[in-house]
Amino acid sequence: MITERKEIQEQRMKGYFIEATKDILKGEGLKNISVRNIAERAGYSFATLYNYFKDVKELVFYCVKDFQTECETHVKERTDKTTRGSKKLKAITKAYLEYFIQYPGIFELFFIEKLSDIGGNQEASALIISFLDRLCEEEWNYCIKNKLTTEKDAVRIKTSLLNATTGLLLLYIHRRHPKDYTEYIKLSGNQIEHILNEIGS
């Protein structure tokens, strides 16, 4: 049918813009995101973008999902063989941090960019806030089941972990604190270790 072809064509077009947006975010970062910039990289006029997305925020919202799955595979790749329990939770959290350090623009998209106004973006916020918990979910279940921690403690430690990682990344990416990468690695490592050492092993 015609409608089917339209559909795949439309999805293709969306894909071009999304891919362009993702490229810019991973490369130059959030500050270089602009409708003209995205459209040029996608090979279309800036106005064409508005035939497929109601505004640039909606376009950017699609990137969140993509980056999350990308980050998830990044994390799984380097934590798959880690021994289970607190060790694995540490490894997951560190890999999670690694990803955003590699792509500061994605951190900015996730935690700084204001997507709060419109309806669909409440979904984005929820997706972002729950992301680290989702990455860790299976392992937390393992820890609770094996009595390495209690459900109540787990809830509190999860919150600690989200706050600490968010703070660490914001301070390092936007305020260059600590001064250099090696110091950041040392500091973030210590902090994560300390938070997760509350769990038995």
Added chain:
Amino acid sequence: MITERKEIQEQRMKGYFIEATKDILKGEGLKNISVRNIAERAGYSFATLYNYFKDVKELVFYCVKDFQTECETHVKERTDKTTRGSKKLKAITKAYLEYFIQYPGIFELFFIEKLSDIGGNQEASALIISFLDRLCEEEWNYCIKNKLTTEKDAVRIKTSLLNATTGLLLLYIHRRHPKDYTEYIKLSGNQIEHILNEIGS
């Protein structure tokens, strides 16, 4: 002399623009900061601003210092009579959070706005990063002197505190997490308490 008069006149002019900028930041927030907006509120043309500040970032930099002293008095007012030790550290940290919750625009200025490029703004970053530590400095000294904690632990807990507070504020202000203010207060209270309960009392 002539140069003196020029000096106080120049300082007065700078003051007008700084005051206007501070008003906007405290009111509408960082998103409403614009050269035209500031200048209009100060009662001058936008071009006049550039006779006193090399760019809007420099102008905004002056606000950081002012807000820090304002925040410092806010903190001191409501922690002056608190019993010393970990209790006072908790109170200081909570008052610190209070201030930024009251003025989200100031949090954005401190931790999100990129003032990183130029020379003078490295100073601003240093000022911001060390701010909470400076608010707590006297009390940490007290705790160490009275063997409530060690110097080594203090360093780590300070870092924890900075990361946690920064994360808490960013997530609540930019991602509405937790959903409402009462839940935020409960959550942030728990987190701060837990971090500072490592200190004896």
Added chain:
DNA sequence: CAAATTTAATGAACACTGTTAATATCCCCA
């Protein structure tokens, strides 16, 4: 005090930003 010179305030302009509406182009089907 008047004239000359320095100083400070400004409006126009430029290069950007996001977004909308009208226009031009393409493609499919009769």
Added chain:
DNA sequence: TGGGGATATTAACAGTGTTCATTAAATTTG
């Protein structure tokens, strides 16, 4: 091959930060 509907595009608007030439004011000098 022509007509019509979908789609890509140009033009325009209102906003952003910043620079520069011009104007107006104040200050110094004769």
